Amino acid sequence: MKIDLHCHSRASDGSLTPTELVQRAALQQVSVLALTDHDTTAGLAEARQAAALNNVTLIDGVEISTHWRNWEIHIVGLNFDVANPALQQLLQRQSAWRDERAALIDQRLQKRGIEGALALAAQFAGNGNIGRSHFAKALVEMGVVAKPQLAFDKFLGKGECAYVGNRWCELAEAVARINAAGGVSVLAHPSKYDLSNKWLRMLVTDFVAAGGMAMETIHCQINPQLQQFLQQLAMEHQLLLSAGSDFHGPSRWLELGRGLHRPSQAGVWHHFGWVEEGQ
Ligand code: AMP
Ligand code: MN
Ligand code: MN
Numbered sequence: 001m002k003i004d005l006h007c008h009s010r011a012s013d014g015s016l017t018p019t020e021l022v023q024r025a026a027l028q029q030v031s032v033l034a035l036t037d038h039d040t041t042a043g044l045a046e047a048r049q050a051a052a053l054n055n056v057t058l059i060d061g062v063e064i065s066t067h068w069r070n071w072e073i074h075i076v077g078l079n080f081d082v083a084n085p086a087l088q089q090l091l092q093r094q095s096a097w098r099d100e101r102a103a104l105i106d107q108r109l110q111k112r113g114i115e116g117a118l119a120l121a122a123q124f125a126g127n128g129n130i131g132r133s134h135f136a137k138a139l140v141e142m143g144v145v146a147k148p149q150l151a152f153d154k155f156l157g158k159g160e161c162a163y164v165g166n167r168w169c170e171l172a173e174a175v176a177r178i179n180a181a182g183g184v185s186v187l188a189h190p191s192k193y194d195l196s197n198k199w200l201r202m203l204v205t206d207f208v209a210a211g212g213m214a215m216e217t218i219h220c221q222i223n224p225q226l227q228q229f230l231q232q233l234a235m236e237h238q239l240l241l242s243a244g245s246d247f248h249g250p251s252r253w254l255e256l257g258r259g260l261h262r263p264s265q266a267g268v269w270h271h272f273g274w275v276e277e278g279q
């Protein structure tokens, strides 16, 4: 059996509906799946229905964008009370900033002579939370760039001309609200922030001080040395380990549940009884 505690649906910037995502998880023999859309829980009800039909255990999840010392750090929440008012209030605030930010990104693109990106990005986002990936797709569609990665490299990535600074909630606030809603707060993909080991140590120290409980150290494209460093850091701070693909849709590089090798101890899945010991 496989588990995957980080992925996205069309409720944010994934390309599959929650139902398609759960069906795909079942085909890939993923038996425990957390849907963790960016700043929204809107996909969870549909995912839950699909999970019941496909023999998948669904863990309620979310991925919250946060601000930490000038960096944008993502915090995954798992297994919280989805109806918790304070958490939903935070997610609404984050979603409102997403809409505001989208307009600001569009203004910056217009300054570069690129017209109409917002309308197209909004179309790609549909009812889901709008994000930079939708702009990347729009810029490809408009012929501005050849592929989405180039849109990030030239326009949308941190420090590029259409990057709009980070007005997300503070990291500590996201952790506190997830915990208060009965959930498990997880530091998402620490290897993806381009932080030196010294900064990673500071990040983990602050995360733990805020009440952080687990860290994603298991994903398929991580460099083994860095993974070892992160697992050591997790052990020092008695953090549980989490595993997630960060799947956004079918691609050549990534699959739900693939390459998520699980160490036998300290897994968040054992601690919370989602997977029995030895499985
Ligand atoms: P947002 O939450 O709207 O700021 O968008 C963040 C998402 O954009 C991430 O979850 C990735 O899916 C994607 N993303 C962010 N930075 C990059 C990058 N440099 N290259 C490719 N994709 C990126
Ligand atoms: Mn994303
Ligand atoms: Mn992320």
Ligand code: MN
Binding pocket: 006, 007, 008, 063, 246
């Ligand atoms: Mn993600």
